[in-house]
Amino acid sequence: MRRxxxxxxxxxxxxxxxRGVDMGPSAMRYADAVKRLENIGYEVEDLGDIPVDQINDELNGQPTLRNLKAITKxxxxxxxxxxxxxKKGRFPLVLGGDHSIAIGTLAGVAKHFQNLGVIWYDAHGDLNTDETTPSGNIHxxxxxxxxxxxxxxxxxxxGFHPKVKPENVVIIGARDLDQAERDLIKKHSIKVYTMHEIDRLGMTKVMEETIAYLKETSDGVHLSLDLDGLDPHDAPGVxxxxxxxxSYRESHLAMEMLAESGLITSAEFVEVNPILDExxxxxxxxVALMGSLFGEKLL
Structure with missing residues (x-):
């Protein structure tokens, strides 16, 4: 991993x-995300925040795509x-914000890889489209x-698509999928570890299989971690x-195994909502999971 x-x-x-998830980046900074990485031994620059137009409930003539223009901008x-x-040889760490930001993150990352792998650590598949969405919410x-x-x-x-191929995606933690998302997963043979598989196989086996699979298919791996992938007991602010x-401990194990693998080339942590948090x-x-992902050791 780049230093x-x-x-x-x-x-x-x-x-x-x-409302409130727009304060997620500030909350993670307040929880000492930058200092945590520096203490591990990384050189860290904080570039601040991407400007986001502050509008809401704007359909822009697209009844199933709320705030389309502002989100794409x-x-x-x-x-x-x-x-x-x-391009500067640095590791991009993106702090969200709702999960719609991954559209931009992956667009930037995918320019640098022929077969970008993606680990989608999330309770949801985020595989709806404007034709299948039950809510119109782009996240x-x-x-x-x-x-x-x-x-x-x-x-x-x-300026290009697709950013990633179905065979290079692994979804971990899924437990709330719409029917259209299930259909898309089956049609394109996307690899998914639902909570059933995690319970049955254990997180160690799930991560061993994920790492082995992506080593074979990918030349770089992006981690997109939605905090609602964790149980609400451990991550209530989503x-x-x-x-x-x-669980909290299973998530640390997953991050520790990814650190040992050396696979991760970019990452984002999303859907932290301080208003709903404790x-x-x-x-x-x-931030604790970032520590484990980036090589923090107890001993």
């Missing part, structure tokens, strides 16, 4: 309807920023858009909590 990090925040809450800015970070669409499915303005962020999630607990969990 030089660039941190960028995306104060975005336009991809969903619960921010995603394009983020893509340019991430692209620039990687339920970023993985679909990155695969090239959905509205042209979403899939073309960065907009769409789902009971029965991955004394910044979820942001502190996110």
């Amino acid at each position: 030089k990090f660039s941190v960028v925040g995306v104060p975005m809450d336009l991809g969903q309807m619960r 921010a995603a394009s800015s983020l893509a340019d920023c991430v692209d620039s970070i990687i 339920g669409m970023p993985l679909a858009a990155s695969l090239g499915f959905g509205h042209p303005e979403l899939i073309d962020v960065g 907009g769409t909590p789902v009971l029965g999630g991955i 004394k910044n607990k979820t942001a502190e969990v996110a």
